[in-house]
Amino acid sequence: MKGLQGKNVLVTGASTGIGRAIALRFAQEGANVAINYYNSADEAAETLESVQKTCGSIRDCGVGDLVVQADVSKEEDVAKMFQTVIEAWGRLDILVNNAGIQKEAPSHELEANSFDKIIGINLRGAYLCSREALRHFLSRDGGGSILNVSSVHEIIPRPEYLSYSISKGGMGNLTRTLALEYANKGIRVNGIGPGATATPINDWAERPEEEQQVASHIPMGRVGEAEEMAAAAAFLSSDEAAYITGQTLYIDGGLTLYADFRENWSA
Ligand code: NAI
Numbered sequence: 001m002k003g004l005q006g007k008n009v010l011v012t013g014a015s016t017g018i019g020r021a022i023a024l025r026f027a028q029e030g031a032n033v034a035i036n037y038y039n040s041a042d043e044a045a046e047t048l049e050s051v052q053k054t055c056g057s058i059r060d061c062g063v064g065d066l067v068v069q070a071d072v073s074k075e076e077d078v079a080k081m082f083q084t085v086i087e088a089w090g091r092l093d094i095l096v097n098n099a100g101i102q103k104e105a106p107s108h109e110l111e112a113n114s115f116d117k118i119i120g121i122n123l124r125g126a127y128l129c130s131r132e133a134l135r136h137f138l139s140r141d142g143g144g145s146i147l148n149v150s151s152v153h154e155i156i157p158r159p160e161y162l163s164y165s166i167s168k169g170g171m172g173n174l175t176r177t178l179a180l181e182y183a184n185k186g187i188r189v190n191g192i193g194p195g196a197t198a199t200p201i202n203d204w205a206e207r208p209e210e211e212q213q214v215a216s217h218i219p220m221g222r223v224g225e226a227e228e229m230a231a232a233a234a235f236l237s238s239d240e241a242a243y244i245t246g247q248t249l250y251i252d253g254g255l256t257l258y259a260d261f262r263e264n265w266s267a
Pocket residue numbers: 012013014015016017018019036037038070071072073098099100101121149150151152193194195196197198199200201202
């Protein structure tokens with residue numbers, strides 16, 4: 001893809017799933033990739049192992065790799081992460097806000113701590129990282145690009161996932177507001193809205209019969225692959241998309257098309 005060769009990219013939450021696939025796709029396109037990961041104490045070993053594996057695959061593409069540990073919801077962690085990347089490479093061109101979590105709970109039982117945690121990582125984290133990226137983009141020539149990994153739940157309400165729905169709805173306005181605010185500064189801000197994708201965030205990804213049940217709700221009859229999300233992320237961050245800003249592209253097998261309208265209700 002045009003314009004990704006030699007660029008420096010930071011992907012948050014890149015040790016697994018969609019973030020990992022995005023990091024690898026950028027490396028395949030010739031970009032140097034910094035991988036952010038966050039390990040909670042209980043999953044430390046597993047996370048570090050998957051980070052090392054991803055770095056190995058990035059190096060196999062003949063580009064630079066960098067590992068930056070940070071909790072994206074923490075302001076000081078985010079500042080340190082950007083400082084590390086910019087000191088190492090002198091310049092950052094593309095930020096991918098991918099880190100995200102979800103938790104199921106009926107809304108009337110949802111605990112405030114859980115609400116704060118999900119909004120903190122999914123939305124505050126994207127804002128904190130975007131702010132650092134914007135400050136850097138504005139400090140030098142050449143603009144830059146921010147790509148937000150949102151969700152179909154940017155526009156589809158998701159009962160029992162209130163904080164997740166709110167975080168992704170908010171991310172849509174983060175994309176559009178920043179895109180408008182910085183359009184005349186050579187900075188583009190876009191999003192992708194994945195549908196159901198087989199990654200560790202979804203319990204069903206481990207269980208084929210449950211995956212089938214999920215797939216039955218999707219017009220194209222199957223769940224998505226992380227690599228399909230990564231292809232769109234690379235496109236929107238590349239010069240092929242030089243005139244696109246403020247858009248969320250849904251990659252969802254038709255999930256946002258109101259599947260119930262496939263057949264005539266009144267027949
Ligand atoms: P995942 O669970 O594999 O990836 C989430 C990543 O975020 C993990 O690597 C995790 O370590 C990282 N993370 C969690 N808390 C963090 C923190 N405080 N700081 C830094 N990193 C942190 O799941 P997946 O599916 O790859 O999710 C990536 C993004 O895609 C998320 O934003 C998610 O909401 C979004 N998405 C996923 C869909 C799916 O069906 N898999 C559908 C729609 C959106």
